[in-house]
Each structure stands twice: as C-alpha cells, then as structure tokens.
Amino acid sequence: MTTKQSGLRLAKRLDEVGFSDIVQIRNKVMELRAEGVDVHALHGGEPFFETPPDIKYAAIQALVENQTHYAPSSGLLPLRKVLVEKLARKNGLHVSTDEVIATVGGSQGLYAAFQSVLDPGDDVLVFSPYWTPIADLITGAQARPLRVPTSTARRNGIRNTLEQFSTPQTRAIYYNTPQNPSGLVFTRAEAEEVAAFAMERDLIVIADEAYEDLVYDGEHVSIASLPGMAERTITCFTFSKTYAMTGWRAGYAAAQEPFMTALRKIVLYSTNGVTTFVQHAMIQALKTPEAEIAALREEYRKRRDLLVSGLNEVGLDCASPAGAFYAFPNAEKIHKESRTAAKMLLEKAHIATIPGSVFGAQGEGHLRFGYAITLEEIEGCVEALRRFFS
Numbered sequence: 001m002t003t004k005q006s007g008l009r010l011a012k013r014l015d016e017v018g019f020s021d022i023v024q025i026r027n028k029v030m031e032l033r034a035e036g037v038d039v040h041a042l043h044g045g046e047p048f049f050e051t052p053p054d055i056k057y058a059a060i061q062a063l064v065e066n067q068t069h070y071a072p073s074s075g076l077l078p079l080r081k082v083l084v085e086k087l088a089r090k091n092g093l094h095v096s097t098d099e100v101i102a103t104v105g106g107s108q109g110l111y112a113a114f115q116s117v118l119d120p121g122d123d124v125l126v127f128s129p130y131w132t133p134i135a136d137l138i139t140g141a142q143a144r145p146l147r148v149p150t151s152t153a154r155r156n157g158i159r160n161t162l163e164q165f166s167t168p169q170t171r172a173i174y175y176n177t178p179q180n181p182s183g184l185v186f187t188r189a190e191a192e193e194v195a196a197f198a199m200e201r202d203l204i205v206i207a208d209e210a211y212e213d214l215v216y217d218g219e220h221v222s223i224a225s226l227p228g229m230a231e232r233t234i235t236c237f238t239f240s241k242t243y244a245m246t247g248w249r250a251g252y253a254a255a256q257e258p259f260m261t262a263l264r265k266i267v268l269y270s271t272n273g274v275t276t277f278v279q280h281a282m283i284q285a286l287k288t289p290e291a292e293i294a295a296l297r298e299e300y301r302k303r304r305d306l307l308v309s310g311l312n313e314v315g316l317d318c319a320s321p322a323g324a325f326y327a328f329p330n331a332e333k334i335h336k337e338s339r340t341a342a343k344m345l346l347e348k349a350h351i352a353t354i355p356g357s358v359f360g361a362q363g364e365g366h367l368r369f370g371y372a373i374t375l376e377e378i379e380g381c382v383e384a385l386r387r388f389f390s
C-alpha cells in the first residue's frame, strides 16, 4: 500500500541542508549569561572593534540625502569603480566594472557562485576542515562536497591529493585562504598547484577571500591572479571582517563571463541588490588607508600570540595560525570527541568554543577558539584554562 504524501512538504533539495550548530552554541552561551555566569566567549567570528565612524557617517549621510531608492541590482557604478581599483591594487585582479558585483555579505556571493555553476549530481572539491555553511551551500545546489583533508594534501602534495579525491562529476574547487577554522594560509606554490589542477581538469574555482587582510605570516595570493585563472575563478569577498561590518551584510564578487551573468541573475532574483545606503558606506570603507588595516592586523597578531602561547602552556597543542582570527588546537587532552570537549570546557570552565567536528570530519579532535576579542578577554580565557587543567 502506498501512503499518500502530504502536500505541505518542503522541496526535497533542502533535505540534506543542515542548520548551523554554531547557533546552538550561541544560544547556550546566552542562556548561561542570563543565569549570571561570566562566559569566556571564544566561539564567535566577529571583529573586536566597532565599525569605524567614517563608514557609519557615510551611511547616515546617504540616508539624509535620500539614497533610499533602488540602486542598480549589481551595485552602484561608483562602488564598482572603487572595487575595480582595489582589486587591481591589492589582489592583482584586473577586471572591468562589469566583472564585479555587490553582494549581501560574502555569503550571498558564495551562494550565487555555487548556484551559478552547479547542476544536480555535480561534485565540488572542498579542503577540509572548512567553514560549515559551504557543505550546505553545495548540497542546497543538489551537488556533493568531496572533502579533501588539507593536512594530507599539504603532506602528500596538493595536486596528487586533489586527483585522489576527485570524481568524473567534479565541476569545481572551493578554495578558501586564509582558512576558517584552521587559520591556514596557502602558499603561492600551493595556489599554483590548485590552479594547475583546475586548468588540467577544466574546473571552476570558487575562491573565498573573506580574511584576505588578516595574514600574519606569508602572503595572501588571490588565485584568480595566477596565469590562466581569471577566466575560471569566481572570487568572493566581504566587508565583514576587515571593517567590522558583519551586520551590514556587505560583500562583492569578481568573475568573468559567463559567470557574471549568472551571478547577476541570482542577486537580482534573491535580494535585487545591496541596500543603497550600505553601498555608500562600502565606498567609504574602501577609502580606509592601508596603514590602518595594517595596524589592525598587528592588534590581531597580538591576540593570536597571547592565545596560542596560553593554549600550548596548558598542553592544547596549537601551531601558530598564519591568518584569519581562529586558533584550532588539538583538544584530545580534554576529550577525544570535540563535541564533548567543547561541552566540558563550557560547563566547567565557562569557555565557549566550537567543536572541530562541526567543520567536517577532518576537524574532529580539535576546538576552534576565535580570538577577535579584547586582550583582557583572552587573558581571562587563558586563566580559566589554567584553572581547568590544574
């Protein structure tokens, strides 16, 4: 007998799409705080400082001047002009104003990129551990993430490892540097290997450069700047991290045709562009002198060094992450399963972290500590770790 399926059901393509574990941890932290517990909050990924005043004033001024109407859905021309200049100066990407699009955060750029190039049944190579939403963005496009262990790739050779994990259905590579959650920064030689593999296999690269300004050791290489790569790469950027603009939902993507037409369609039919007065704030943000960004980077470096030395001191082995604002130590000393380790740290030491397994099986055994917080907060966390292990 066949059972009649209810008409009130969801689209099947959402079956495999998860909902953020990180939100559950955030809720638990809020619960503890409501009970009056002083929580050391290292679970987040938000800059420790506020959006700079000149950026806020640019938005206010735009509002006062009634910049509250529809803007072109791909972004205001003056914004696209400054983006073109920035991409050439900082990323070595030489694009026209038609090859850049404003997006609602880095997230919309990534969503649009995956939706633009993936068909049901396609596979995407993803270095793992990876930022959790990536797997959901891929499965939401009815494609499959193929998790490539980053440590194996670095040990045995990037190209060999990509080869080993790819299938005939492989269409794209998701390439994130600096990485969330590991803080890893791929070297130029590694970027060249990924590029060579992409060209050899005729793959598209979806590059995620959310943390491009936060590289402490080594250099940031935009993979699209390598020879032959601009035509096969969609590069996604965000204002969230560099300018502390997480809540503004401001980002952009760079790509050539035919991808740009697809990105434009997806942005048009999802949000019809980025809030007009936010785009004026984006223009202002792009005027930030490089010296200010460098000074911020030094602030993050201090935080990284303080946290990493504290972690190693208590026996949570942690190599110094070269970029982003996360430390990803081995936490097996607390518990073999990272979920249990995170729970124990939260309940006994009131330290909130994210279990490594949330970032893919290759993250198991680790915890993610976000250090985009004040130095005092990091000191408090290290002190709590010392008490936990004493």
Ligand SMILES: Cc1ncc(COP(=O)(O)O)c(C=O)c1O
Pocket: 045, 104, 105, 106, 107, 108, 131, 176, 179, 180, 208, 210, 237, 238, 239, 240, 246, 250, 251
């Ligand atoms: C690796 C990575 N990519 C992209 C983003 C997107 O950020 P947003 O949507 O806030 O711009 C994040 C945010 O945490 C991230 O960690």
